[in-house]
Ligand SMILES: Nc1ncnc2c1ncn2[C@@H]1O[C@H](COP(=O)(O)OP(=O)(O)O)[C@@H](O)[C@H]1O
């Protein structure tokens with residue numbers, strides 16, 4: 122009796138120690154994020170104003186605002202989504218719901234997972250070769266957003282497929298047994314129950330795409346443009362590249378400005394993430410099994 | 411379409427299974443099963459776990475289509491027509507209602523669970539659907555318990571209610587054949603009795619293939635019973651004969667008397 126309780130005490134002590142260890146490690150993980158955010162807000166917040174957001178850069182980009190870059194990022198990301206989301210979701214539905222389980226499917230799946238891990242600079246080079254040169258889109262919004270889209274595609278496919286696979290197979294079987302076709306099953310049972318996961322994946326991908334510099338640098342983003350682009354064949358400015366340029370290429374930029382640009386970029390990314398978390402919470406409240 | 415044929419011992423046959431062999435990859439789950447199910451009978455299938463009972467049902471409604479590892483040989487004729495030749499297997503499945511061992515409520519409301527199959531066959535007017543939903547819920551002896559909460563999720567019902575919901579859903583297909591796979595495995599005894607009463611009433615309208623883990627349930631309900639063991643059909647007989655010592659095979663007697671299971 123006595124021995125058993127001594128053992129329990131010891132186990133409880135060990136457990137407390139482990140918990141403490143994990144807590145400390147988690148806090149260590151959060152620390153850099155907190156410091157970065159703190160610095161950005163501290164230096165960047167004072168420069169942010171309506172005119173900063175909605176005016177053109179002036180005096181060799183040492184004064185004025187970031188409007189063309191902000192708008193450019195929105196253009197690039199939206200267009201990239203238009204390419205990658207429908208295609209990615211369709212591919213994921215095919216792979217998860219239709220494809221036979223054979224070596225070809227397995228090879229495709231493997232390829233997609235590997236593509237998702239390819240560094241963005243490699244996608245950039247592909248974009249130059251394929252869109253700028255081969256398809257003769259030149260360095261343009263079109264080429265840059267296609268490159269971003271290609272980069273986003275495998276991630277969209279993987280995250281969508283995972284959401285689809287999270288719907289229990291028993292639901293599909295019950296539905297098929299009722300005489301529903303594959304498509305009826307997908308539309309009425311699988312998609313409604315995976316849409317939250319799919320959206321979350323897409324939104325997270327948007328936020329990642331918004332911050333990318335390498336894929337757009339050689340394919341369509343410009344250092345500085347005095348005008349807004351007029352068509353998808355024009356170049357555009359973009360926040361991520363603008364930040365890079367301001368902090369390394371242009372002398373005489375006031376100290377707060379790059380921080381301000383970074384803060385805007387981070388705000389876009391974080392609000393996208395917040396949106397996706399919100400989605401998940403709303404839709405999880407409606408989870409049906 | 412070829413009409414149902416007369417068989418040796420009277421009664422029209424609905425399902426004729428001829429030398430059915432099913433394997434998963436290299437593993438043979440069912441071999442050389444030959445039997446006939448007549449119209450409007452309750453045909454029981456008993457046998458220990460892994461005997462191939464579920465596999466048998468899946469071969470009947472062509473669920474093998476959704477599993478690339480399954481290989482089916484032999485013939486299953488349903489309403490006189492080989493199911494392998496049925497090009498539109500979805501139409502085949504609409505004729506065959508299925509109830510699974512664990513109740514699988516689709517992630518939809520009670521109402522939508524039962525309206526699902528009617529919607530698939532094109533019923534879309536709310537008033538028509540209301541009538542159908544009530545009819546099938548009544549037939550499954552569930553209407554009184556859920557009529558005030560048709561909009562709640564099916565999965566919020568108790569286990570026994572969910573299983574009756576899946577029966578209502580299977581009936582809503584207006585099937586020719588109803589296949590139940592160990593429906594009472596996760597259901598309380600009272601609900602089991604309720605469902606058994608439902609099945610007895612249904613006998614006049616359709617044919618029932620009843621896979622059961624309870625041999626006494628087969629005795630209570632089935633006109634004829636088949637005993638499966640290790641992927642083979644040991645024997646088929648009039649249920650009462652099997653249970654009164656007139657089984658032809660030693661294993662059947664042993665299984666029925668509970669000497670293994
Ligand atoms: N999806 C599957 N993949 C591989 N083997 C299976 C599968 N389903 C069933 N089996 C095998 O087939 C045999 C029969 O299974 P099953 O038809 O489920 O038996 P029962 O319903 O009588 O318990 C078992 O040996 C089982 O392991």
Ligand SMILES: [Mg+2]
Nearest residue numbers: 463464465591
């Ligand atoms: Mg089974």
